[in-house]
Amino acid sequence: MSSVAVPSVRRAARFYEAPLGKKVVMAVTGMILFGYVVAHLAGNLQVYSADHQQINRYAAALHNPSVAVLLWGVRAMLLLAVALHIIAALQLWNLKRIARPIGYVKKDDVPAAYAARTMIWSGSIILAFVIFHILHLTAGTVLPLEELGPNRPNVRANLIGGFQHPAVAGFYILAMLLLCLHLHHGVWSMFQSVGVSHPRYTLWLKRFSAVSALAIAFANISIPVAVLAGWLTQ
Numbered sequence: 001m002s003s004v005a006v007p008s009v010r011r012a013a014r015f016y017e018a019p020l021g022k023k024v025v026m027a028v029t030g031m032i033l034f035g036y037v038v039a040h041l042a043g044n045l046q047v048y049s050a051d052h053q054q055i056n057r058y059a060a061a062l063h064n065p066s067v068a069v070l071l072w073g074v075r076a077m078l079l080l081a082v083a084l085h086i087i088a089a090l091q092l093w094n095l096k097r098i099a100r101p102i103g104y105v106k107k108d109d110v111p112a113a114y115a116a117r118t119m120i121w122s123g124s125i126i127l128a129f130v131i132f133h134i135l136h137l138t139a140g141t142v143l144p145l146e147e148l149g150p151n152r153p154n155v156r157a158n159l160i161g162g163f164q165h166p167a168v169a170g171f172y173i174l175a176m177l178l179l180c181l182h183l184h185h186g187v188w189s190m191f192q193s194v195g196v197s198h199p200r201y202t203l204w205l206k207r208f209s210a211v212s213a214l215a216i217a218f219a220n221i222s223i224p225v226a227v228l229a230g231w232l233t234q
């Protein structure tokens, strides 16, 4: 390692040691994951296209071997973002626990304590959901996946077939409601951690956090609901 790189690595490590460093890591990784969730939703909504093959063509383009390096690059970045997000969250949670070892909560701390507790629980259930979701729609471990050819998943058939099982659809709906809760508080905290917190913008930042969390959750929930209601068929 060069003599210039060593001090900057040390500076970064010292910055991360402080709670603010961990919060910034959570904010940056949270921003990456939020961007992925929005892009993924835009892909999923193609299931409503009048052209039933639209979402399958989109999936085939993503799975095309000519873009494999890009796909695996994005997957590696997401995995790293998830890992850092979880490590920083657990370290911050532990720091708070050590700072207040007895379960004593001042009256005006109750909402903040409640939000922090919900973040750990909603985050854990979202992680369990993502593992289940990859086993379901990427690996085909939960239900067998249909393919139109090599590297051409029949995403439309796999979504509809999966959500026709009420237990699968129900778990997705529950996970999306928790995602809504997590994003509502998470997007707001993300702005605070990177220093976007001028009182003039507070109301708009709070509105943005609430509206984006609700819109993402309900747009995703619409898919299992549309299948269960029989509005989305093969």
Ligand code: HEM
Pocket (backbone or CB within 6 Å): 037, 040, 044, 059, 062, 075, 126, 130, 133, 134, 137, 138, 153, 155, 159, 172, 179, 220, 221, 223, 224
């Ligand atoms: C009802 C909501 C959702 C639907 C219908 C859905 C649909 C899908 C489908 C069809 C795939 C497989 C795509 C393919 O093989 O090309 C997929 C993969 C994936 N989804 Fe979702 N998804 C939903 C929500 C979410 C959420 C909320 C997250 C993250 C919090 C998420 C994270 C992922 C990940 C990480 C993959 C694996 C991507 C890869 O293989 O590289 N999904 N999803």
